[in-house]
Amino acid sequence: MDPSTETQDSRQNKQPKQQLSKGMEHIRYAVTIDPIPTTKSTPPPTSSTPPITTDPDTYGVPASIEPVRRAPERSHSPTNNQKRTDPFAFGSRFLEEGDDIFEFNAWDHVEVDATYKEFSVQQYEKQRQDPVNEFDKKRFNDNPEKWWNLFYKNNKSNFFKNRKWLAQEFPVLDEVTREGCGEVKVLEVGAGAGNSAFPILQKSKNPGLKIHACDFSKKAVELIRGNELYDERYIQADVWDVAASEDSENGGLPPGIQEGSVDVVLMIFIFSALSPKQWNQAVRNIWRVLKPGGQVLFRDYGRGDLAQVRFKKGRYMEENFYVRGDGTRVYFFEKEELEEIWAGKRDGESQGLNGSEVDQSLAGQVEKLGVDDKETQTAGVRISDSEKPVPRFEVAHFGVDRRMLVNRQRRLKMYRCWMQAVFRKPGTDSEVPTSTLKQDKAAVEEEES
Template identity: 60%
Template sequence: MTVDPTFEQVTQNVEPNYVEASRSHDPSNNMKRTDPFQFGSRFLEKGDDVFEFNAWDHVEPDDEFKAFAQTQYAKQRETRVSDFDRRRFNMEPAKWWDKFYKNNTANFFKDRKWLRQEFPILAEVTQKDAGPKVVLEIGAGAGNTAFPLLANNENEHLKVHACDFSKYAVKVMRESEHYNEKYMSADVWDAAAVPSEESDSLPPGLTEGSVDVVILIFIFSALAPNQWDHAIRNIYRLLKPGGRVLFRDYGRGDLAQVRFKKGRYMTENFYVRGDGTRVYFFEKDQLVDMWGTWSAKDGLQIPIGDEASAEASVEEAQPAEEPSAEAKQSAIDNGAFEVLNMGVDRRLIVNRGTKQKMYRCWMQGNFVKRGGPAIETATEPAQ
């Protein structure tokens, strides 16, 4: 019998377990990490020259950057997106991503070969004896996750469904020399689609309870907050009991957020880029609550305040009431997903030439749909 974790256990014990701190640039202690949620081991220690290396792991922003960030946030709120532009960017997000991919044909994102280490289950499903496995990548873009996954595949029974709501991105995947219909299907699909008389809101070729693994890499940040519930519901419907969600996205305070200038702020933590695409920056506890308390019956349980409607102006929005501890406990008890891990990947990137420091922050989660045994994963990351 499996005992579900309490709300306190989920929120307090989601930090990754770390091996003993090491200096990756020290040849005498340069061991490969064994915990996928360790996020590197180049620790910045007292007395170090910060500009000795290009990057450091687990570095909290210094007071100067924090003060700068708060000043930037205040300026952003003062010059938010107009009501007209907010509606324009939220009405047809696929149009802006189509333009993005058309304008970036020659410089798409690099292949995400690192995913097999961050999420060892992706190595498991591609093993020769893994058996029939279905992987759904949502927001597949130009195939920078799907194609490396297939390049390492030895499983004759693997099927990868790569979906994106940009028609142009799907066209790029289908025309790639790496596209193999035996193992892969690329289709247009909106993760936040709502069932209608014409559509059941699920991707082509997939039915309820048919997916083993869902990959969400920088996808939820592209959705408006009022779309999160629809997206989680679709993912829940698609996953088998025991199926996994692999999540990585932007964290609150990331340099990309702090750098936004005037006219880009839509609602708190939610912005529109210069190319018309949208981006949200998450808090760790927010994601734990979102996935840990969502239920098929009641949907999203976290209070999201003025983020509840991407169409509402800040003045119109009303702050949501924080639920009681008892309400949170009840929500976690009835939640559809178990939060296996939720880590904060903080890095300090430096420009050694200009002596510039850049603080980056990403969120990484691993969730399992309750109701069945979780898919087994290796104890060691893929080599």
């Protein structure tokens, strides 16, 4: 027998790899894929698919604020093979009935199946029944930076991949890096080891772009400062807690940042690391640093993500809020929940306050206490962070990114869910929301002259 044939046959007869780690065996039946038909009942989309429009959205913000999306296409042609693009264009690959899901590694806009949904409900109930004990809950909540310091001490800058897809998901980041854009200040909150900041700087042709990369982990900041690309002319890294009180150092603002001086705030998987009790103060601090018209670029975990469903006993701290095995915390959001936090929207109606209303409300609370602003310091009277009013951002864009990742060898399906939004501070001081805004401004100036 031909040795090569024998080798091939023996490979085919080998047992498949263990599908799941021991710690995930409980999730096996909900993520394992049964054999599927290879015939398709629905033909793939053709090139006649309508192009993406560029009309303004319902908030009056130019559509270029939305993520860049191609028309649906699954061609394997070398001239149009989505698997080879860098970065890969998310949001364009739709799973249809009868498709071979192993044709690609990931599919967009996929709702979970009934088995996974039922398993999720069962998992949530088990998590609630066996929560983190009170002693550990206090330990993890009282000093969260300690656990992130340990994380970056152990993982250095190798844990997260560079986020080359950021400009595709948030077009304003492409705008601010263009030559001639002028002076632009970007604040990244929860910058980690610089996996977002450095890719932005590497593509930048704008000498006026300055990134302030902040993290409440001292080890993370050290990693950024030690990077060979670190140049203080274009990037400044500092320790800062986004939920810092106004009574803390520098008035609760990041080092080197003044109120109303930032054009863009980048928050990628950072809000979920905060306790729900810290959300309001974080939103207030972001409002304070942004210029009117400035944007918050937001991406974080959504409820039902595999990372939430797979948690077992001893990880649940409160509803949708967990502690990982390394001591770091994570929250999983609903779309409506984030809209309420950032825009004060409840049942479709805005309930929050704008900037002047926040000031008036705060003054009213101080007046209720029977003291003026100066006396609040001398008399020791302090309004707690949870009692302070929260400003209202505009929701310029909001998307729920539901994706199914597959593993061909292990025949697994993994449902992921992320929340992605652009929140905007009302006003027009910031000059870098989109190129469309600049064109509109130029047209107005030309008409006036």
